[in-house]
Amino acid sequence: xxxxxxxxxxxxxxxxxxxxxxxxxxxxxxxxxxxxxxxxxxxxxxxxxxxxxxxxxxxxxxxxxxxxxxxxxxxx
Amino acid sequence: xxxxxxxxxxxxxxxxxxxxxxxxxxxxxxxxxxxxxxxxxxxxxxxxxxxxxxxxxxxxxxxxxxxxxxxxxxxxxxxxxxxxxxxxxxxxxxxxxxxxxxxxxxxxxxxxxxxxxxxxxxxxxxxxxxxxxxxxxxxxxxxxxxxxxxxxxxxxxxxxxxxxxxxxxxxxxxxxxxxxxxxxxxxxxxxxxxxxxxxxxxxxxxxxxxxxxxxxxxxxxxxxxxxxxxxxxxxxxxxxxxxxxxxxxxxxxxxxxxxxxxxxxxxxxxxxxxxxxxxxxxxxxxxxxxxxxxxxxxx
Numbered sequence: 001x002x003x004x005x006x007x008x009x010x011x012x013x014x015x016x017x018x019x020x021x022x023x024x025x026x027x028x029x030x031x032x033x034x035x036x037x038x039x040x041x042x043x044x045x046x047x048x049x050x051x052x053x054x055x056x057x058x059x060x061x062x063x064x065x066x067x068x069x070x071x072x073x074x075x076x
Numbered sequence: 077x078x079x080x081x082x083x084x085x086x087x088x089x090x091x092x093x094x095x096x097x098x099x100x101x102x103x104x105x106x107x108x109x110x111x112x113x114x115x116x117x118x119x120x121x122x123x124x125x126x127x128x129x130x131x132x133x134x135x136x137x138x139x140x141x142x143x144x145x146x147x148x149x150x151x152x153x154x155x156x157x158x159x160x161x162x163x164x165x166x167x168x169x170x171x172x173x174x175x176x177x178x179x180x181x182x183x184x185x186x187x188x189x190x191x192x193x194x195x196x197x198x199x200x201x202x203x204x205x206x207x208x209x210x211x212x213x214x215x216x217x218x219x220x221x222x223x224x225x226x227x228x229x230x231x232x233x234x235x236x237x238x239x240x241x242x243x244x245x246x247x248x249x250x251x252x253x254x255x256x257x258x259x260x261x262x263x264x265x266x267x268x269x270x271x272x273x274x275x276x277x278x279x280x281x282x283x284x285x286x287x288x289x290x291x292x293x294x295x296x297x298x299x300x301x302x303x304x305x306x307x308x309x310x311x312x313x314x315x316x317x318x319x320x321x322x323x324x325x326x327x328x329x330x331x332x333x334x335x336x337x338x339x340x341x342x343x344x345x346x347x348x349x350x351x352x353x354x355x356x357x358x359x360x361x362x363x364x365x366x367x368x369x370x371x372x373x374x375x
Contacts, residue, residue, distance in 0.1 A: 068085075
């Protein structure tokens, strides 16, 4: 099965259903980012500028803001 | 060095337009930063900023080059160290203002969403970041919607939200949400396939499809608006555990062919059809970032 499933996913199934109980594990493995790809999420990003400013005031630290078109933690 | 800062992330479109105290601070300090005053090619102020909790800019840039980032962080810390305490810290706590995160469905179902291309035999060859591109988002379901799914079927409003918002091809960039009328198939049912001491094991099955035609750009800098179409659709399958009150595990995959391109999704030279998949899985409780198209929820 470990051999068959990737072959199924690699086939040109443009109009055929790809998500089946047999392909579920392979799909999840292919799509969900690896730990390496998600390494940047290990940084304790506060989810909003408000949270950053509030925590910065409480801890007397400068605030490092990552602001993008699309929330960096939610839709890059 | 990161310990010297409080890291946070936010959506710049919201920060540039919202009326909250934090957004107002951003609207002021971003004009002192790397894109201050710029209107072309876009008025975006995206990038990295280091500010005091009072909103004084210490440094800003829009680059991910490690050496440059380190240099800018050091510059920011040097400026921070020059400030007196009263210059660094506000005299009173910042007021929050309304935020989508306030609507986090504490008793509902919160899912991380991941989107990525699947392997294919033909089509333009991809290299670099495009070959491994993926994107992420969140899906929020209310407690009632989660309970209805566990009982057998996801209600129409939630299903439509899932299909319209997460059927968009955002693997390489941003793309607009589909309209309600663009949904051509939507169904997600749950069937009990096992019982445990803690509850029930569920098999999830269904399908979803969206298709849209209209006039838009497919390249953010080069083309004029023209007739285009886009689509995505295919079957869904998954597994979940329900303890009688909430989902304790959840994995759902939705896969099928995608076609078309939109202004910012990087598909102008690769409109398909080509296989793409979306995977939904239980989000950690600490992950409270709002869905990117929360405005479309109507909550």
